[in-house]
Every structure is written in C-alpha cells, then in structure tokens.
Amino acid sequence: MKKTLFLASVLLILSCSSDDNGDNNQFLPPSSVNYQINLNLPQFNKLKFPSNHFVDISENGSIKGVIIYNIDNTQYSAFELSDPNHSPSSCSAQTIDGITSTCNCDDGNSYNIVTGQQTSGDGQFGLRRYSVRREGNTLFISN
Template sequence: MRSLLFIASFLLIFTSCKKDEGVDDDNPYLIDPLVNLNLNLNLPEYNPLRFPGNSVVINQQGVKGIVVYNVNNELYTAFDLSDPNHTPNSCSRMTLEGIIATCQCADDNSYDIVTGQHQSNENLYPMQQYLAQRSGNNILISN
C-alpha cells in the first residue's frame, strides 16, 4: 500500500511539471525572442558568475537585455530586463541594484532577479524568464 501511494505521488508530481517552468507565455506586453546563448565562465566578462551572489548583464539579447544571476553555483536564473508590465519603450529597460531590477518609468516597478517576482504586487506579471543551465564551465541560456 505504501509503495502504491509513493508511485501515485511520483506520477502526479512528474506529470504536473512543465519543461519551461516559471515562464509566463501569456504576457501581452512582451514578445518571446529567440535566445540561445553559451556563456563560457573562463572568459573575463563572465567570470563573476563563478561566485554565488553575482550577476552579469548581457546587452543586445532578449527584449531589453538579459540578467544572469548565480544563486549557488548549481542554480542560475536568467531574466529579461524589459519591465514585463509595460510595452517595451524608452523607459522600460530595468536597471540593477543588487538583486533588485527597477523600471525607470513613472510607476517604479521593481522585481527580484532571483525569483522574477514583483516586489510589492503579486498580481502583476513576473519578469520574463529564460532557462539557465550550467554544464561544466558553461552556462546555457535558452527559451
């Protein structure tokens, strides 16, 4: 009986997971640009990603740039720097201070780059997330 319960629980969890977990495909403000990057940690511009708590901004990728954050050397996050609650415009590119990305538009939306969630209103769209996987000394960013 115990093993049957374990198998049923495993199947429920396994079938409920999506491949692109965390990515919100229903955001009417942002397009889903093709992203397929390989960041070599041996290169000086990506060296900060070798250490937990550091991030790197990759310009001219995604909608308004992509921020990649090292959570713990095994888990990395990657989010678009375009405010997900605005149509891309001159003020919607977010700036970073620590782990907080802030929009420069009048509403001052701010998001956590570890989770992608809005800092004060959970009903707003989260940041557009990309898949980030480490393989040896490379971090693969894709969607």
C-alpha cells in the same frame, strides 16, 4: 457502458492543454533566446561566484537584455531585462541593485532577480524567465 467510458476518456484527453507556451504577457513580444556564456572569459568572471549578477545586453535574442544571477554555483536564474508590465520603450530596461531590478520608467515597478516576482509597483506579470543550464564552465541560456 463501454462507449460512454470511451467517449468520456476521449473528451478528457482532448480538453487537456499543454503549458509549453505559458507566457501570455501582452506587453512583451515573443523572443527567441538561445546562447552560451563561457565563464572562463574575463567579462563573465562575476558569474563564477554566488550572489553576483551579470546583465547581458548583447545580440542574444532577448528584447532589452538578460539578467543572469548566480544563486549557488549550481543554480542560476535568468530573466528578461525589459519590464514585463508595460510595452518595451526607451525607459523599460531595468537597473539592478543587489537582487532587485527596478524599471527606469516612473511606474515604481521592481522585481526580485532570484525568483522573478514583482516586489513593488503595479502589474500582473513577473519577470519573463529564461532557462539556464551549467555544464562545466559554460552557461546555456534559452527559452
């Protein structure tokens, strides 16, 4: 009985998997985003106020850039700027209007930049989320 219980426990543990790499999007290549934004700099002033966004297209490790949205000064969202439902191309960077990001290709894809969920168009993937942490006047963005 003890052997059977031990064997069942070992099989159960080995069958568990980690969700550390939950991004199985075949359209977007892997990216390594890890940088800081100093909110004291004038170009990031909009991010000091809730309901404002900033699109960072600098060399930050993303594919097309990062959309950063200030939810309430303590919570921020950050997402990949490239449309997650087709391969990166000349038109796959999105345009932001309010809390909606829209793909510039003719596919009709749009997304909510607070939640990352797709709001129109076809596709199975939401926006690729990046982690945002605020410490004082610095935002740390990573994946």
